[in-house]
Amino acid sequence: RISGRYGRHFEERLGFVRSALKEGPDGPFDLWLHAVSLGEVKVAAAIEESLKVVMPGARSLISTFTEHGRSLAREIFDDRIPIIYAPLDISWAVKKAIKTISPKIMVFLETEIWPAWIVEAHKKNIRIIIANGRISKRSLGRYRLIRPLLKEVFSCMDAFSMISQQDAERIIMLGAPEKRVSVAGNAKYDMLSRAVNPLEQSEMTRILSLSSDIAVIVAGSTRTGEEEMLLNAFAGINKGLFSSLLILAPRHIARTGSVVTAIRAHGFECQLWSDIKSGREKRTKQVVVVDTFGDLFRIYSVANIAFCGGSLVRLGGQNPLEPAAWGKPVFHGPSMEDFEDAISLLRRWGGSVEVPSPGLLSERILWYLNRPEEMRKMGDAASRAVLSHKGAARRHAEVIAAALSK
Numbered sequence: 001r002i003s004g005r006y007g008r009h010f011e012e013r014l015g016f017v018r019s020a021l022k023e024g025p026d027g028p029f030d031l032w033l034h035a036v037s038l039g040e041v042k043v044a045a046a047i048e049e050s051l052k053v054v055m056p057g058a059r060s061l062i063s064t065f066t067e068h069g070r071s072l073a074r075e076i077f078d079d080r081i082p083i084i085y086a087p088l089d090i091s092w093a094v095k096k097a098i099k100t101i102s103p104k105i106m107v108f109l110e111t112e113i114w115p116a117w118i119v120e121a122h123k124k125n126i127r128i129i130i131a132n133g134r135i136s137k138r139s140l141g142r143y144r145l146i147r148p149l150l151k152e153v154f155s156c157m158d159a160f161s162m163i164s165q166q167d168a169e170r171i172i173m174l175g176a177p178e179k180r181v182s183v184a185g186n187a188k189y190d191m192l193s194r195a196v197n198p199l200e201q202s203e204m205t206r207i208l209s210l211s212s213d214i215a216v217i218v219a220g221s222t223r224t225g226e227e228e229m230l231l232n233a234f235a236g237i238n239k240g241l242f243s244s245l246l247i248l249a250p251r252h253i254a255r256t257g258s259v260v261t262a263i264r265a266h267g268f269e270c271q272l273w274s275d276i277k278s279g280r281e282k283r284t285k286q287v288v289v290v291d292t293f294g295d296l297f298r299i300y301s302v303a304n305i306a307f308c309g310g311s312l313v314r315l316g317g318q319n320p321l322e323p324a325a326w327g328k329p330v331f332h333g334p335s336m337e338d339f340e341d342a343i344s345l346l347r348r349w350g351g352s353v354e355v356p357s358p359g360l361l362s363e364r365i366l367w368y369l370n371r372p373e374e375m376r377k378m379g380d381a382a383s384r385a386v387l388s389h390k391g392a393a394r395r396h397a398e399v400i401a402a403a404l405s406k
Contacts, residue, residue: 012085015096020084030058031400032103034086037069038293039188039319040109043132043393045076046191047109050397055404061101063087068293075294089114098124105404107131111171115153122156127403131396132187133162135170137337138316143174151175158406161399163392164341182399185392186341192325193390201301201326207276208245208302209283215244215304215369218328220296221251221318222309227259229312229358231266234287236362237369247273247299249290251309251318256291263287273299297322304375305365308332308339312358317343324351324382329368329375331355345389351382 012020031051035044044062051058062077063086064070073083087093094117105127108114111134121128135143143150154160154174160181162168168181210216217237219230227248234246246268250259256272263270270287273295290296300306306323308330310316316338320330324342330352336343346352353368355361368375 009085013088013093015087015093015100017084017087017097018100021082021100028059028102028104029061030055030104030404031060031107032063032101032105033060033107033109034063034112034114035069035073035109036064036086036112037066038072040064040112041069041072041076042191043109043187044073046187046194046393047107047131047396047400048077048081050190050394051400054394054397054401061103072294086114087117089116091116091120094120098126105129105400107400111135113150113153115149118153118156127159127406128157129159129161129400129403130157130171131161131400132184132392133160133171134164134167134341135162135174136316137340139338140170140174147174158403159399161396166340184395184399185389186321187393187396188319188321188342189386189389190391190393192321192386195297196301196325200298204298204302207283208288210245210302211243213243216247216302217244217305217307217365218247218249218296218300218303218323219307220249220300220309220323222248222259222307223251223313223315224255226309226312227262228266229361230307231263231268231287232358233361233365234268235266237366238286245286245288247288247290247303249296249299249309253291253293256289259289263289300328301326303328305329305331305368308336310338311335312355312361320346320352321386325386327379327383329353329378330382331361331365333358345385346382349381349385349388351378351385353378 033044035041061082062073063084064073065086087097103126106121107129109132111130118128154176160171160176161184163186165183168183172178172181237244268287269285270289271281271285273288273290274292275281276283300323306328308318308320310318311333314335317336321342323330330346334356355364
């Protein structure tokens with residue numbers, strides 16, 4: 001018996017997707033966009049918005065693999081676009097889904113490589129595209145081990161619309177036909193620019209009971225071991241500040257209990273964001289743990305300083321663009337391999353600070369908190385960096401539209 005998160009809507013994962021289309025007709029759909037989880041769903045929203053301009057009237061469908069991705073997609077697209085769970089990468093399941101949906105174009109976001117799915121779509125003469133594609137330094141090593149398989153799969157694909165020149169060079173190295181590869185930028189910039197809303201910032205300030213004299217540090221998508229580093233730094237920051245607040249958002253909310261234990265072991269009291277957000281509690285403690293999905297972006301709006309998790313431990317970092325879009329100084333450790341293009345952009349504009357070791361974290365943060373003008377300049381630079389790269393979603397959409405006309 002299939003149970004747990006993969007048991008939900010399991011018939012869709014086996015390719016039986018007709019019920020998810022509700023009362024609407026089956027295919028043909030013009031576009032099937034696959035967005036595996038939360039980050040990719042946000043990219044899908046930006047690209048789909050541009051597709052409405054370059055392909056007016058096109059009929060679209062979105063698939064996700066995770067429950068959280070599906071929930072966010074429903075929130076963003078309402079009932080305007082059907083949302084399904086992606087079929088498992090098994091030939092017969094993929095065939096069943098393709099037969100029902102019958103798309104003209106299949107778009108995989110962020111270099112999601114599903115061999116059986118791609119091969120079966122190719123057999124049906126469906127145009128297949130990677131959009132907003134990226135190949136991180138960490139994933140490159142793994143992909144090299146299966147380069148012969150990738151080369152065969154890539155030969156079935158019509159276009160590779162990559163984020164950066166480095167991403168383009170890496171996917172060519174892995175076997176993508178060079179003539180089909182192009183660079184369009186990162187569609188996340190477009191999504192973030194539209195998402196920033198001063199009213200959200202006011203609402204977060206109210207919910208968290210913040211006053212102007214409270215220094216707020218938001219650490220997003222932290223990983224095992226990092227919370228202890230951040231709590232040690234926060235203890236040092238408290239010695240130099242009268243009033244401060246640390247908001248910890250673990251990458252995996254299943255770790256909330258262990259994070260709370262670590263906070264108490266460091267002598268701090270804490271509250272859960274879900275209790276504060278719901279109104280069950282008023283924020284009174286110095287540490288808040290974010291135990292919900294989908295709220296981190298809005299919480300960044302009240303930060304004085306933001307920290308990218310996964311970067312003080314060697315896990316490739318996390319997306320620095322979300323706090324940057326709000327005009328927040330972005331701090332990170334040395335491991336940002338999974339977000340090379342974004343962190344390189346922020347460095348060029350002067351919107352980020354690398355902290356080479358945990359021991360320097362409190363020192364660097366205190367230096368900026370005691371120099372609000374320097375902090376403001378860095379935040380402004382981060383915001384301008386994001387705004388400077390708008391238009392990528394439109395370029396990816398144009399690649400998708402061009403593939404249909406070939």
